[in-house]
Amino acid sequence: NAGVTQTPKFRVLKTGQSMTLLCAQDMNHEYMYWYRQDPGMGLRLIHYSVGEGTTAKGEVPDGYNVSRLKKQNFLLGLESAAPSQTSVYFCASSYPTSLGLAGTYEQYFGPGTRLTVT
Amino acid sequence: EDQVTQSPEALRLQEGESSSLNCSYTVSGLRGLFWYRQDPGKGPEFLFTLYSAGEEKEKERLKATLTKKESFLHITAPKPEDSATYLCAVQATGFQKLVFGTGTRLLVSP
Numbered sequence: 607n608a609g610v611t612q613t614p615k616f617r618v619l620k621t622g623q624s625m626t627l628l629c630a631q632d633m634n635h636e637y638m639y640w641y642r643q644d645p646g647m648g649l650r651l652i653h654y655s656v657g658e659g660t661t662a663k664g665e666v667p668d669g670y671n672v673s674r675l676k677k678q679n680f681l682l683g684l685e686s687a688a689p690s691q692t693s694v695y696f697c698a699s700s701y702p703t704s705l706g707l708a709g710t711y712e713q714y715f716g717p718g719t720r721l722t723v724t
Numbered sequence: 725e726d727q728v729t730q731s732p733e734a735l736r737l738q739e740g741e742s743s744s745l746n747c748s749y750t751v752s753g754l755r756g757l758f759w760y761r762q763d764p765g766k767g768p769e770f771l772f773t774l775y776s777a778g779e780e781k782e783k784e785r786l787k788a789t790l791t792k793k794e795s796f797l798h799i800t801a802p803k804p805e806d807s808a809t810y811l812c813a814v815q816a817t818g819f820q821k822l823v824f825g826t827g828t829r830l831l832v833s834p
Contacts, residue, residue, distance in 0.1 A: 610767075637820055639821075646826060647826065648811075648824045648825060648826040648827065649768070649811070649813075649824040650824075651821055651822075654820070654821065656820060664821065696767050696768070698767075700820075710755055710756035710758075710773055710775070710815055711756075711815060711820050711822070712758065712770050712773055713758075713770070713822060714770060715760075715767030715768045715769070716767050717766055717767050718765070718766070718767050
């Protein structure tokens with residue numbers, strides 16, 4: 607059981623370049639999330655998905671797009687990278703502890719991708 | 725707006741010196757409060773979920789408690805391997821999303 611995996615681990619981009627970060631989970635979780643973590647800012651939610659084929663915006667969605675074509679994968683795209691997107695990106699997945707919105711959603715995180723945009 | 729504030733930002737302890745980390749929160753309706761541990765260069769690792777005021781949970785040298793306004797993570801007789809950043813997060817009723825605090829960096833010296 608690998609849990610949540612992310613590729614790549616490190617990447618350096620030039621301003622204006624594009625890239626896709628891949629997140630995969632083998633726990634059969636319904637929900638998946640993309641966060642960015644910056645010093646002093648904590649974890650901020652970019653986009654999330656509550657099931658295959660669905661996506662929704664989080665706290666800081668501008669400049670990012672996502673897709674969830676398969677239940678186990680969640681992709682984060684940067685169409686035109688900017689220096690402000692230099693950050694560490696984490697993917698997480700979760701399942702509800704009971705049916706519907708009454709449950710809690712313990713999230714399990716991947717190891718992260720360190721992205722630098724120059 | 726849901727908010728989580730953690731204090732102190734950083735804490736330095738000697739091995740065996742017990743202490744507590746604080747997580748204050750404001751949320752429209754609390755569904756759950758979560759504690760995570762994060763080691764440098766790694767993703768957060770889930771520790772505990774607390775659901776209601778008065779609840780306590782323990783794991784090895786860690787004990788988490790919850791009141792209506794804050795949570796404490798008590799570390800008893802810490803060891804150097806407990807050094808990490810500890811994150812607190814809340815989930816509001818009716819939402820699948822978590823709101824995270826900025827964490828407390830704990831350093832335990834031998």
